Amino acid sequence: MSVFLNAYLPDTDPLSKKQVVDRGLTKQSAEAKASPYKLIELADIRGMVKIRMPFSHKGTYGHALIIAGAEKTMGAALLCAKGCVYGGAGLITLSIPVQGLTALNTAVPEAMYLERSELLRSRTLDNYDAIGIGPGIGRMVDSHTIMAEIFALKQPVVIDADALAILSGHPDLFHLLPKDSILSPHVKEFDGLFGPHKNWWDRLQTARTEAKKRGVILILKNQYTFIVDHEGDVSINQTGNPAMAQGGMGDVLTGILTAYLAQGYSAKAAAILSCYFHGKAGDELSTTHFNVTASEVAAQIPITVKSLFNKAED
Numbered sequence: 653m654s655v656f657l658n659a660y661l662p663d664t665d666p667l668s669k670k671q672v673v674d675r676g677l678t679k680q681s682a683e684a685k686a687s688p689y690k691l692i693e694l695a696d697i698r699g700m701v702k703i704r705m706p707f708s709h710k711g712t713y714g715h716a717l718i719i720a721g722a723e724k725t726m727g728a729a730l731l732c733a734k735g736c737v738y739g740g741a742g743l744i745t746l747s748i749p750v751q752g753l754t755a756l757n758t759a760v761p762e763a764m765y766l767e768r769s770e771l772l773r774s775r776t777l778d779n780y781d782a783i784g785i786g787p788g789i790g791r792m793v794d795s796h797t798i799m800a801e802i803f804a805l806k807q808p809v810v811i812d813a814d815a816l817a818i819l820s821g822h823p824d825l826f827h828l829l830p831k832d833s834i835l836s837p838h839v840k841e842f843d844g845l846f847g848p849h850k851n852w853w854d855r856l857q858t859a860r861t862e863a864k865k866r867g868v869i870l871i872l873k874n875q876y877t878f879i880v881d882h883e884g885d886v887s888i889n890q891t892g893n894p895a896m897a898q899g900g901m902g903d904v905l906t907g908i909l910t911a912y913l914a915q916g917y918s919a920k921a922a923a924i925l926s927c928y929f930h931g932k933a934g935d936e937l938s939t940t941h942f943n944v945t946a947s948e949v950a951a952q953i954p955i956t957v958k959s960l961f962n963k964a965e966d
């Protein structure tokens with residue numbers, strides 16, 4: 653039986669009711685020969701994860717740089733760093749203001765520290781396999797300058813939270829966003845970037861147009877998260893649940909995204925795997941927890957990934 657797009661949207665409209673959704677990223681139903689809408693399934697994920705190899709070491713899994721946190725939102729930076737550590741990056745450096753150093757060493761001792769002002773030193777940014785920026789950084793002028801320097805590297809970047817707000821206010825900077833970057837807005841951030849939308853169907857069409865035009869991956873976060881790629885194809889993530897509706901959950905996702913990018917996955921694969929595992933970790937925890945915290949979701953990630961290889965069914 654066919655599934656239609658409206659089943660995954662919080663509101664209804666006549667057009668989404670006519671769009672068939674394919675089950676699986678590679679399978680096609682007879683009714684949907686060229687449907688751009690595809691449900692992510694367990695078999696897709698199993699086929700995408702790279703096994704950890706003998707003789708590999710921390711250098712094999714990439715060095716991720718997270719730029720996050722301000723005096724009053726240091727927690728966002730720590731949660732993002734946790735997402736990156738548990739997401740499996742080989743090395744993690746967290747760039748935060750100095751006030752956060754003791755908290756970092758206490759809460760995430762696996763991560764190294766780079767003082768925020770060091771970022772703009774010559775060639776500092778060249779040392780990383782992936783960069784994620786945004787959670788809790790604030791919307792100050794220095795964040796804008798740092799983003800311009802990062803974009804000049806012309807390497808994919810993960811952009812979330814306050815970094816999205818900065819892009820919204822600076823179309824000139826948005827224009828310089830490197831190809832293959834990953835943006836992970838929730839609905840308010842999405843409309844901040846691209847203008848208000850009257851419903852989710854319209855929002856999704858804007859996401860398809862913008863992802864194609866800019867050559868980036870757009871992750872439109874919600875109960876069902878939409879991962880929109882350069883071709884305008886939409887992969888629908890089904891994992892996740894309302895127990896996860898708590899601050900900091902998106903910060904953890906940003907850390908996981910940066911970890912997967914650092915490990916050498918393509919931007920699209922990093923987006924699909926991160927959203928799937930983030931939601932799946934929340935689903936596993938919600939079997940025993942009424943609500944789950946962002947820290948718990950981060951810590952669950954390696955368990956969730958490991959269990960993927962033990963189960964026959966989703």
Ligand SMILES: NC(=O)C1=CN([C@@H]2O[C@H](COP(=O)(O)OP(=O)(O)OC[C@H]3O[C@@H](n4cnc5c(N)ncnc54)[C@H](O)[C@@H]3O)[C@@H](O)[C@H]2O)[C@@H](O)CC1
Nearest residue numbers: 725726727728786787788789813814838839840899900903
């Ligand atoms: N421990 C910390 O330091 C935390 C810091 N955070 C950071 O603080 C900064 C600002 O976060 P804010 O929460 O103030 O701003 P947001 O832009 O994330 O949210 C603002 C408001 O938008 C609404 N909203 C958010 N998601 C929505 C959705 N999916 N559907 C409908 N409405 C939605 C909610 O009413 C929310 O209060 C960000 O950089 C964020 O990363 C937060 O992640 C929370 C935890």
Ligand SMILES: Nc1ncnc2c1ncn2[C@@H]1O[C@H](COP(=O)(O)OP(=O)(O)O)[C@@H](O)[C@H]1O
Nearest residue numbers: 838873874875892893894897899900901902903
């Ligand atoms: N009801 C829900 N069902 C599924 N996933 C959810 C639900 N609520 C939140 N999430 C997930 O949690 C994350 C929230 O991200 P975000 O709004 O950016 O949080 P924050 O800014 O607090 O870090 C998203 O990945 C979203 O998909």
